[in-house]
Structure formats: structure tokens, C-alpha cells
Amino acid sequence: MDPKNEQLAVFWCDLLRPILYSEISPEETNRYLKNLAQEPVVYPDGKCKKPSLSTLKRKLAAYRIGGFDALGRKKRNDQGKSRSVAEEIIKAAIAIKKEQPYRSDITINRILEEQFGTTIPRSTLYRHLKDAGATRLKLGVTTKPVRKRWTCENAHDMWVGDFEEGPYVMNGPDAVPTYLSAFIDCCSRYGVSARYYYRQNLDVLIDTLLRALATHGMPLGLYIDNAKVYHSNGLKAACYRTGIRLLYRKKGDPEGGGIIERLFRTIQERFEAEVRAGDILSLDELNHAFAAWLAQDYHKTRHTEIGTTPEEALHQGTRVTRRMDLNAFCTSFMQTVKRTVHATFSDIQLNKRYYKTDPRLRGDRVEVRYDPFSNQDTVQVYSLKGVYLAEGILHQRTAVDPAPPVKAPGKPEND
Structure with missing residues (x-):
């Protein structure tokens, strides 16, 4: 996963972490997702917008099926679509919310359906509620965290x-x-x-x-x-x-x-x-x-x-010892630098050390990935587009490598 997609995957995991770590019960999952979809959040690209409920559910399903690496950006199917709502219905929705600040978008739309025979899209509804000062926070509905004694039942829980x-x-x-x-x-x-x-x-x-x-x-x-x-x-x-x-x-x-x-x-x-x-x-x-x-x-x-x-x-x-693959853990800390493969020695210089690689890459500009917490005996060489090319092995410069064989030109197809 490239750094940009990894940053995006971390963003989605941060939003969904109470569900991923079972901090809320399964019965409260839908309510949490609906509440999450009500407020704007700052995306990794710096844009502030509300995540749709369908997107949140899709990301949660992707994580449960494929884990962290299954998360990634996907274009919304309804992007660019719009829907006009009558001013009378907007005013009614604001009044319904102010009457009972705990009402959700589902409850408000259920009432609107009964009175007007129509509903308001969630993002549109909350945009108008926010503009009218009809959010829970603006209406004075606040909650205080419940303090609990900091303790853990078993060793290695925290x-x-x-x-x-x-x-x-x-x-x-x-x-x-x-x-x-x-x-x-x-x-x-x-x-x-x-x-x-x-x-x-x-x-x-x-x-x-x-x-x-x-x-x-x-x-x-x-x-x-x-x-x-x-x-x-x-x-x-x-x-x-x-x-x-x-x-x-x-x-x-x-x-x-x-x-x-x-x-x-x-x-x-x-x-x-x-x-x-x-x-x-x-x-x-x-x-x-x-x-x-x-x-x-x-x-x-x-x-x-x-x-x-x-x-x-x-x-x-200690009830159980949870062994883990430290190499997999360290993968997330891989450092990336750009280097040019030496045209004479077929190697790459990194932190005053030299790494021998494929002679066919001589003179190429490449991306080098390495684990800063390892002994760094080897590095991984990728193209600038992220395609794996070869391994770099630590060596001492002693002699010039022979040039790679040049393939003789064949007979042209069109003479």
C-alpha cells in the first residue's frame, strides 16, 4: 500500500475504531455510524465534509473482510446528483428538531413523510439544521464522559x-x-x-x-x-x-x-x-x-x-501470550527514498552504505524502501511508479561489474 492510500486507510480506521475495537455493543453500531455521518470531518487531503452512511458501512465491511489493507478510496456512485427541497419542508424539519433535540434524521424524515409525503437527504437536512443553529450542541444538549477507575483485569491487556x-x-x-x-x-x-x-x-x-x-x-x-x-x-x-x-x-x-x-x-x-x-x-x-x-x-x-x-x-x-510477526509490524515503518543506481558499480548509496542490485537498473532513478529498525543488510528497490524491481544487498565496492549483455537487434518486421 502506497503512503497516500495508507494515510487514507488510517483515516477510516480512526473513524471506525470504536466498532473495530468493540468499544460499543453490536446493537449500537448503526446508531454510531448514523451519528458519525452527521458531522463534517477533515479528510487527509484537507477537505472538510461529512462521510456518508453508505460509505461508512462499506468501509466497515471492507475492513472486516480484508483487514486494514482492504481500505481505499472509491468514487461515490451518487456524486454530482442534487435534489431540491421546498422551503416549507426545510422550516418544518428545523421546527421538529428544535421541539426535541434528540430526534435523529430518521425520526425527522418519518414525521416529514407523514406530513408532506417526502423526505430530505441526510446531508442536506443536517446542513440546514446547522445553518439554523438546530444541532444538539447549539440546542444545549451535551454529555459528559463517565469516569471509571483505570485498571485492567489481565496482564498485557494494556x-x-x-x-x-x-x-x-x-x-x-x-x-x-x-x-x-x-x-x-x-x-x-x-x-x-x-x-x-x-x-x-x-x-x-x-x-x-x-x-x-x-x-x-x-x-x-x-x-x-x-x-x-x-x-x-x-x-x-x-x-x-x-x-x-x-x-x-x-x-x-x-x-x-x-x-x-x-x-x-x-x-x-x-x-x-x-x-x-x-x-x-x-x-x-x-x-x-x-x-x-x-x-x-x-x-x-x-x-x-x-x-x-x-x-x-x-x-x-498472564492468561495468554499473544505472539506476533514483528516483520509484519515493522512493515508500517518502512522508509522510502529516491536514488539513482550507479552506472559503474550497479549499487545504491544509502546512509553511507552501498547496496548491490540488478545490473540492468544501471543509471535508473528508483525508489528504495528500507526498515529503519532492522540491521539494514538488505533494501527493496521499486520503480518510481511503485513496481517491485529487485533487492539491494549490502556490499563493499571492490571491482567494477561487467556491463550486462546487449541483445543483438533482430530483423525488423517491416523492412
């Missing part, structure tokens, strides 16, 4: 991830800051993955997550900070492909974020305080000491919130 500033380390002759990236299991308070890095960005978050996935398998959900850097199409696509529910912390809402903030405070008080009291370490030394402390101290110490140690809670709370 992992919470975030960053925190760490101690300084030596990087050559310089003392530089570090950042702790961590994921904690919501049920057991077990640190499924935690390491110090020189920076805090999406690549570090994904590296920490991959380490957790490789060790503990796949969680049902992830809960991370709402910062813009984490709203990555690659991360969303990876989660949709594997069925991991991705949640972002709402601004000013601690909820599950308090769980990992408690972990960070414990690390600062019981580990980093001792690190800062001693000689400054290198990054490798810091991570080595931290891994030992995490395994021998934190995971084996009784946690007051759960009444047992994180290690015991993880063991007792």
Missing part, C-alpha cells in the same frame, strides 16, 4: 508508554542528558520495556516498543502521550494491521498516565538518586545497571497499589 528525563552520561569527552523511554503493564505494573536514550522521539518509542513485543508478545492496547510526534501514520497503521488498540492521553487528563508517572518517580527515588551520587556513567553502563535494578529490585518489591510484586502479578495475570 501497556502505558511515555518519556522522562534521565541522568547525564558521558558521550566521548562531553556530559550529555539522557531520556528514559518505558512501557509498563497496566495490570501488573511490570516494566515490559525500559531503556535510556540520547533523545526522545518516535523512533525511540518504537525501539522500546519492539523490545517489549519481542519479549512479551502483543498487548491488546497501547496508551501513550498525546504529543504530536506520536500521531504517526506508521504507528497507527502498525497497530491497525496487528489489531492493537492505540489510545492517546487526553490533554489535562492523567487517567492511566499516572501509572507510568508513579514508575518514573520510583526510578528517580530508588535508582537515579544513587546514579547521580556516584561517578558519571556511559550510556551502556547506565542501561546495564538499570536493567539489573529493574529485574532485582523493582520487579521483586511489593507494589502498594496491587498488593504484590510486579513479577508475581505478571505471572498470575
